Amino acid sequence: MVLTWIIFGAIAILAVTSAVAMILVRSALYAVLALVGNFIAVAMLYLLLGAPFISLAQITVYAGAIMILFLFVVMMLGTQKMEFDEPLLGQRIVGGVLILAFLVGIIYFIVTQFGGQPYLPLRSQSLGGPVEVGTVLINQYYLPIFILGFLLLVATIGAVVLTRYKSPKAGLTHGQYDILTEPMEKREEE
Amino acid sequence: MLITINIPPITYFLGISALMFLVGFIGVTLRKNTIVIFMSIELMFNAANLVFVTFASYYNQVNGQLFVLFVMAVAAADAAVGLALVVSIYRSRKSIDIDHVSEMKG
Numbered sequence: 001m002v003l004t005w006i007i008f009g010a011i012a013i014l015a016v017t018s019a020v021a022m023i024l025v026r027s028a029l030y031a032v033l034a035l036v037g038n039f040i041a042v043a044m045l046y047l048l049l050g051a052p053f054i055s056l057a058q059i060t061v062y063a064g065a066i067m068i069l070f071l072f073v074v075m076m077l078g079t080q081k082m083e084f085d086e087p088l089l090g091q092r093i094v095g096g097v098l099i100l101a102f103l104v105g106i107i108y109f110i111v112t113q114f115g116g117q118p119y120l121p122l123r124s125q126s127l128g129g130p131v132e133v134g135t136v137l138i139n140q141y142y143l144p145i146f147i148l149g150f151l152l153l154v155a156t157i158g159a160v161v162l163t164r165y166k167s168p169k170a171g172l173t174h175g176q177y178d179i180l181t182e183p184m185e186k187r188e189e190e
Numbered sequence: 191m192l193i194t195i196n197i198p199p200i201t202y203f204l205g206i207s208a209l210m211f212l213v214g215f216i217g218v219t220l221r222k223n224t225i226v227i228f229m230s231i232e233l234m235f236n237a238a239n240l241v242f243v244t245f246a247s248y249y250n251q252v253n254g255q256l257f258v259l260f261v262m263a264v265a266a267a268d269a270a271v272g273l274a275l276v277v278s279i280y281r282s283r284k285s286i287d288i289d290h291v292s293e294m295k296g
Binding site: 004020051061 | 196197198202203205206208209210212213214215216217219220221223225226228229230232233236239240243244246247250252253255256258259260262263264265266267268269270271273274275276277278280286289
């Protein structure tokens with residue numbers, strides 16, 4: 001019991017500190033690495049909650065695939081330093097007010113919902129192995145899986161179209177591409 | 191055969207999730223780097239997933255874990271299209287500062 005609490009505390013501290021480090025760090029590269037640490041910590045929490053399949057899917061999909069995508073973009077765009085001019089200064093004030101409102105909402109919810117019964121007991125039973133998850137997935141959720149596959153196909157095509165540099169010889173007309181891909185200065189010269 | 195171990199109560203997991211969501215919200219509202227904003231959105235997805243898995247474990251249902259799978263797939267599609275947009279914006283104005291993309295503010 002004590003060992004479980006120690007493990008839980010270490011994972012919780014790792015999750016929260018890596019999340020805070022992700023938004024505090026200046027360089028985008030270190031932010032990506034901190035987010036990978038956060039994903040791994042959350043995967044360990046899933047393991048503690050008795051969901052081993054979701055935990056490993058989290059590590060392979062999130063910390064593996066999506067974060068590699070982010071790393072590629074950081075590598076392409078360079079870890080450029082942001083200059084300190086702020087054309088939209090009022091946004092920070094509005095953002096601070098929104099954050100305060102959200103914080104008050106969370107605290108109010110916690111106090112009112114869990115104030116009376118702070119300890120809902122939880123018992124890890126390892127119900128989320130690949131066999132159970134796969135059975136329910138195929139039996140009940142086959143249509144969402146089809147829709148999800150179609151969504152991924154559309155997203156892939158969209159990403160390819162958005163990042164293509166030159167317009168093809170035939171196909172889409174010129175104007176549709178100029179807005180998205182042509183550099184700004186060239187448009188202003190014309 | 192079920193192996194049961196005693197783990198901390200549900201409130202602690204929800205607290206971690208709320209903290210992570212708050213940090214992601216702060217990142218979305220206060221940072222100016224577009225890539226960091228996208229990563230904060232992923233962090234908020236992750237906090238929501240943690241709530242799903244926590245309640246799936248609490249009610250002994252697998253359905254919550256399946257929703258985590260769906261959210262993961264949607265987040266992958268979201269990251270692909272979003273990062274393509276970031277690359278496209280960078281090509282057209284040589285900056286990924288979100289404040290420089292303010293032509294539609296009215």
